Amino acid sequence: MDASCADELRQLAAEVTRMGGLAEAQVADAVDCLAKRDTGAARALIERDVRLDAMQADIERRAIALIASYGPSGVDLRRAVSAMKLAMNLERCGDLARNIAKRSLVLADADPTSIMRAIERMGRLVSSRLNEVVDAYAVTDFDRALGVWRRDEEVDDHYESLFRELLELMRQDSATVQTGAHLLFIAKNLERIGDHATNIAEIIHFEITGEELTAERPKWSSLDTPSTEDMAL
């Protein structure tokens, strides 16, 4: 392989890792803003999101320029394409973190209920998954990425249990309906960040092996339609 192509691929991977670090921090901070009702930190987080947008645009531009200049194939092509896809997933995590921060502003005066603490726990879990999968990418650790992928259901279980609890709360006390609705969306945002962590694990797997990792993932069966036991879509 062309030495400049190898160099550029390394730089690209470093930039993705750097973006991963920022996305991780945004998610962890969003959970903190919510937990501490820190509106100043939430506003700062919202402003910072443009950095992730800029990083994504930059990674995409560089990856495409690299493909157009060197016409790589095999693992090199996969590395360039993965960089683009990882950046897209990380940018979406940033958007979801920003959305949580915005909702935390609305919830700044809400009572600290036990459900708020359950959301924080889910937030810490999701944030640690993102952290783990970004680390797996940084050191090209296949097994670690696979570990994140295999534990996809934990986040979904948290979400389903929160969905039920929030609905029960809203049913019992109509004064909690607005807070409850925002918390439902926050829980959904966290679940989506968990999905992105799983996507990232799949992209890393594909980059390394050239094979798709979708067959055994428990969640997305072709009969993934809700039953009465599956109301928390």
Add this chain to the structure above:
Amino acid sequence: MDASCADELRQLAAEVTRMGGLAEAQVADAVDCLAKRDTGAARALIERDVRLDAMQADIERRAIALIASYGPSGVDLRRAVSAMKLAMNLERCGDLARNIAKRSLVLADADPTSIMRAIERMGRLVSSRLNEVVDAYAVTDFDRALGVWRRDEEVDDHYESLFRELLELMRQDSATVQTGAHLLFIAKNLERIGDHATNIAEIIHFEITGEELTAERPKWSSLDTPSTEDMAL
């Protein structure tokens, strides 16, 4: 330009248009399933979603192979990259349509309230926007794409009004909390499809002009933080 490259770009654009047609149909059908409480149609729609996933993967593979083989620049490179981005946005519209169809299964026995009709109206609006922007792409109609982009706020206004109405309903009658929660998520999914239609308009603009279309979009200002008048995030 290489004649085979021009040919492949044309085929790629045709494939994106075809995918756009299917994504549009999925969104329109999802709204219909909900309106008519047609669980059979909803299940068929959910199964059909894999086609969009396959089309996206195919478009992406072909666009990248084209960039790697011909090393295009300028408008040709933009056309190849746009094809990939459009496919991603269309695939997400398909996911959101599938999600609406899944929720319509849960809501099959819910009372047809006036709010359900308001959601259907929002659904028709969003579906027509997606239709318009896919048409704009098919015939490279810059002004039409710009028209969709400029009317982004209509969908948001619908969403905000639905959010408030649903919360009021849930507050007044605790028996509506579960249905209301699913309808909140459906309204949010429709708003997201509207966002994708706007993204698609931006991608078309960039493909044609080489310039970003983001400056005047009213919604995403850097001070886009909620006030007390902006509770429906």
